[in-house]
Amino acid sequence: MEIRPIFASLRKHRIPALLIVLEIALACAVLCNAVFMISQRVNDIRLPSAIDEQGLVTVTLRGTDDKLVGSEIPRNLAALRGIAGVQQVAITSSLPLSTNNWGWSFGVNADSVIANQKNINVSLYFIGESGDKALGLHMLQGRFFNADELADSKFDTAPLPETHAVVMTHAAAENFWPGQSALGKTIYSKPYYYTVVGVVEDVLRPNISTTNTRKSYDAVYFPMSAAGSKGALSYYILRGAPQDRDRIMREAEQKLAELNPGAVAKGQIYVDIREKYFANMSSMAWMLVLVCVVMLAVTAFGIVGLTSFWVGQRRRQIGIRRAVGATRRHIMQYFQTENLLLTTAGVVVGMGLAFGINVYLMQHYEMSRMPWYYLPGGALALWLLGQASVFGPAQKAASVPPVVATRSV
Amino acid sequence: MFGYYLDLAFRSLKRNKVLTALMVIAIAVGIGASMTTLTVMRLLSGDPIPARSAHLFYAQIDPDPTPGDRKEPYDVIDYQSAVDLWSAHRADRQTLIIESPVRMRAPDVNLPAMMPAMASITADFFSMFDVPFQYGNGWTAEDDTKRAQVAVISADLNQKLFGGANSVGRTLRLRDTDVRIIGVLKPWRPSPLFYMVAGAHYANGDTADLYSKTEDIFTPFFTGLELNDGNFSQYTCWHLPDHPGHLRNSPCVWVRLWVQLGDSSKVVAYKQFLDGYAAQQKVLGRIVRPQNTRLRSLMQWLDYEGVVPSDVRLQTWLAFAFLAICLFNTIGLLLAKFLRRGGEIGVRRALGATRGAVFAQCLVEAGMVGLIGGIVGWLLTLAGLWLVRQQSVPYADLAHLDASMFLLTFALAIAASLLAGVLPALRASRLPLGLQLKTL
Known part of the structure; x- marks a missing residue:
């Protein structure tokens, strides 16, 4: 696949391209850190304790x-x-x-x-x-x-x-x-x-x-x-x-x-004590999950919206390419490669940003260092997300008939 | 002209419903997330008592006789210093505060005994902190010294025990002592429970408990000390107390001293008084670090203690990063939308519309997206706050949207969408005229 034409076209759409890159970078940074925070909380919630938690009942007697x-x-x-x-x-x-x-x-x-x-x-x-x-x-x-x-x-x-x-x-x-x-x-x-x-x-x-x-x-x-x-x-x-x-x-x-x-007697089953202790942590974890899901959805919609616009704008060029021999596959690949390039630029910036945020959180909040594999993990997630969201618009582009090229040139 | 732009914007938004919906959703979700966290943040970081906070001060000295170098005194003070400073009456108003759980029952109410928290305080407490009364009143300075067996109870406890009726004159049995109720508070929910804040800077941001409800029972300081002797817990001790739970004249810190000082000269004078007291105690050999006195105002104290839970601060950061993503998204989509209409804009320009007019028209369209996004965002904020209220955090019941945050929701939504619209509108208004007309 020749990527020079893609660069040439992106240069003409510098601002929208930059916006996508920034959006992906921020999403990548937030995703890595949020998933790391979720995993830390889940680890805490699951800490084992060698007592019979399931069968234990307690009654406190005070006063x-x-x-x-x-x-x-x-x-x-x-x-x-x-x-x-x-x-x-x-x-x-x-x-x-x-x-x-x-x-x-x-x-x-x-x-x-x-x-x-x-x-x-x-x-x-x-x-x-x-x-x-x-x-x-x-x-x-x-x-x-x-x-x-x-x-x-x-x-x-x-x-x-x-x-x-x-x-x-x-x-x-x-x-x-x-x-x-x-x-x-x-x-x-x-x-x-x-x-x-x-x-x-x-x-x-x-x-x-x-x-x-x-x-x-x-x-x-x-x-x-x-x-x-x-x-x-x-x-x-x-x-x-x-x-x-x-x-x-x-x-x-x-x-x-x-x-x-x-005196004052109050009974509790032990599993409730444990659940109550971790209630804040688990609601924070769920909130982070919600944020990640909605954020990825918004990012995906953004990619879909902008790519659809580009497809609409380039209908005639696509028609010309199809007329001079490009297959549907070529057209698909063009948009997919374009998305891959943008996402790659985004995740490179995003990984740096994710690392920076982690360092900041380590200094100002009680946060430990993020293991390195979160960075490629986040990158992979956004690559997949990018490819998934570009698929629809790319298919639409591939279905542009060559005859469009002959109209009103 | 504005009406015409609105009409144009409306038509344009209707034309491409999917794109419009995407933009509205992006703005709404971003606004919903950031307004939810911002509301919680404001609740937790705000001034708990705006009318008085500037005149309320928290006094500290360092009574620990262990030699050594420590920069900050303990968060609370020992019994002797507290009572000495309090009984000097050098401030406009002053109160001592200690807290303990106490076994309580109302003899003429058929309910099992409870273990509510009891604050033992001095008479000025109620007037210093503007505490609202539903029935009756607080007690007098004389009641403090003669250890009157009286109590003021919270609205919650009054509801629980007496169904909310006027319970002034009725009796409560606190441990083994009968006290007479002389006052019932209106619902009072300072956020945070500022007068009890201490030790929070060691909590690593795990400070949600500072936002719990007030104590249910308020008794005069010395009365409370007597009736619940043996049940007080220390903040810390430099050596073991002789009788656990009995902390009068113990080597422990556990008492809070709040003072009200009307103007800055009084603040200076009170600080001098504190320093003088510490110096005098050094001469007596009781204190080794007389320079370690502090007189922080209420807001300085809350700031020093770092009362806002770190989870909440993190959530706020997260929400605004999220809003930024939503904005980038909206910019991209608006750009797509405006540039696609290159032909239409070209025609308007050819017919005499200035660049400014095109720019204004595009911004009106962006603002309209913001307005609709704001409405949806407001609903999402309400849903978000509902979610916060379902959590088991102590401040859950506080999470409501007030009028100013309601307005801020729309202001933020429209500001965000206009900001997102500036760049696309600028680009649209600068499209080369001829080229656009040619491609029609």
């Missing part, structure tokens, strides 16, 4: 009297155990993605105090008897807390528990001691220290980090007795079959409200 919880919690747990279909019951201080975060930072040296810059910030979960089974935690190494640890742990005046046992996620263990087994090692926040008795598969924190997924799993579990919990234990967790969870949730909420008339 209880700290002095009475020692007898109330065992009584409440016993009552919840009586609900039909409930396999496990326990109490904890918070749940992954509940946004109820209790953070602390620990170091690995005996002289670490809370203000140490090198300390690692983790989320603290306090948990009672059989909490591992109720949550469905997967032990990777070591064990869960034994009966003595659970019974003896309590809060004194500090926000850290009076115990020396801790269970942490695999990610937290890797952050504290990269490449080593965490079992038997100790974390410190002077004067408190805790020895790792078990490592569990990664469980998300109550709030996740949007910039660094690795940090989203830095969580540790402490044992906690009902009597010494000082109101920290407020999430009753029940585990049952997924199909029973709604009924279990209603019955558990009702039962806790009856037993504790002075």
Whole structure:
């Protein structure tokens, strides 16, 4: 295919050609960045968390009297155990993605105090008897807390528990001691220290980090007795079959409200907690999808409109070419090649623009670097879009009969 | 002449319906997207209290005795500094603010107990922030000092508990204390909830929660401190408090201090007072960085905290990039449309129409596309805002189109289409006359 005539003709239509190039460049830049943002959000929404999310039900009980919880919690747990279909019951201080975060930072040296810059910030979960089974935690190494640890742990005046046992996620263990087994090692926040008795598969924190997924799993579990919990234990967790969870949730909420008339009971199934946490993210992702689709449609219509105009304008030239021997195929190819050239110019500018926008977003918003393959991906999408939208007008051009050339020359 | 151009434009638009529809859709979609995000952006970045914001200031000092170099003080202050500064009464009005969740029940209403948020504040709060009352009033400075057991409740809570009736004089049980309702607010929805903003600059733009509703219960500062003791949470501490949740005289920062200062000389004087207080506390050994005092105006404070969620800012950028694409598209299509009518324009020129007249006629046609695009764009904006309201963001209920944004929709649509029309109209008016006539 000879492309010189195409250049010659484009030179005569400099402004419309430039407009198409600019439109494609902007579309390419926005598309790459928007798709990248969508993929980041989808990744976040899908972050795995090694608990039994499908079967988990929770009822929070707030406004209880700290002095009475020692007898109330065992009584409440016993009552919840009586609900039909409930396999496990326990109490904890918070749940992954509940946004109820209790953070602390620990170091690995005996002289670490809370203000140490090198300390690692983790989320603290306090948990009672059989909490591992109720949550469905997967032990990777070591064990869960034994009966003595659970019974003896309590809060004194500090926000850290009076115990020396801790269970942490695999990610937290890797952050504290990269490449080593965490079992038997100790974390410190002077004067408190805790020895790792078990490592569990990664469980998300109550709030996740949007910039660094690795940090989203830095969580540790402490044992906690009902009597010494000082109101920290407020999430009753029940585990049952997924199909029973709604009924279990209603019955558990009702039962806790009856037993504790002075307090406020609120039941939720765990999948709702997760969905609520990511609701903003998923609506933003859907909005980006909508923008991409409409933007590509507008770009396609623009190409269709302008090419149709060019076809209309060049009817006579097309007729002449057909009269002197060009086949329909040649005419089609002319417009397709022309579009390919314009789109190529557009995506070259667009890829540069996409990269620039990404760099700007990295500086001003919490955005990470776009992997390189988004650029050729966006280019390919616009090439296909260009070819698809030029097909109709090109076919119309190819159907111009040679006889047009003979009219009113 | 304008009427004639309108008629011509109308005929021309009718002639090629597909091209017209494409242009209208392009403008409408661009306008719909950008107006939706612009409306949300304006809601979230606007002045929450335009009549007062210039005179409201947020006071900070740095009470952390840990030696070291820190440029900015903590976002909130400690109990002792807050109460010292407040009780000096150096500003026209001043209020302390703390917030805590409190167990609440209305003894004569058959509803289960709830855990609403309670703001504990001082008497000036209501007059400083122009808080509108439906029934009753706030309390007096005297009530503050004698720890009166009174409360003001939000319109929402009044609706929930008392069906919206005048509940002044009725009783609420807050934890284990009975308080008397002395005031009920009208619906009050400052956006953002400016007086509670703190710590947002650490949030990485994840700030949607700053736009949530006001607290449901307002109690006098010292009354609230007493009745909900043990349930307060700190912003941060430099060492562990002796009793978690009990923060009076703790090594923690957790109190907000807002002051109202009538003119710039008072602002200068108050800043001097803050500096003087910090210097005096340094002498007493309680403060190590007396230079770290701040007195930011309300809007400066919101700006410093970066309250507009980064998602919303991103969406606005995206929408305007989108509008730009739609404009390029419209320019291309208008160019195609005008140049195709080369013959017609040639005839008009030959019959005596000036270049200016042709230019004006083309612009009228472009403006007409803009007007129709604006109408469709307005409908799309309404649909877009409806979508925003369906989201589970705290500011969802705020997303409505007001009169000025309604007008802006059309202004933007027509301006955009005229801008898109300038180049094609210029080209059309400069077509070589003879050539066009020859090809007819």
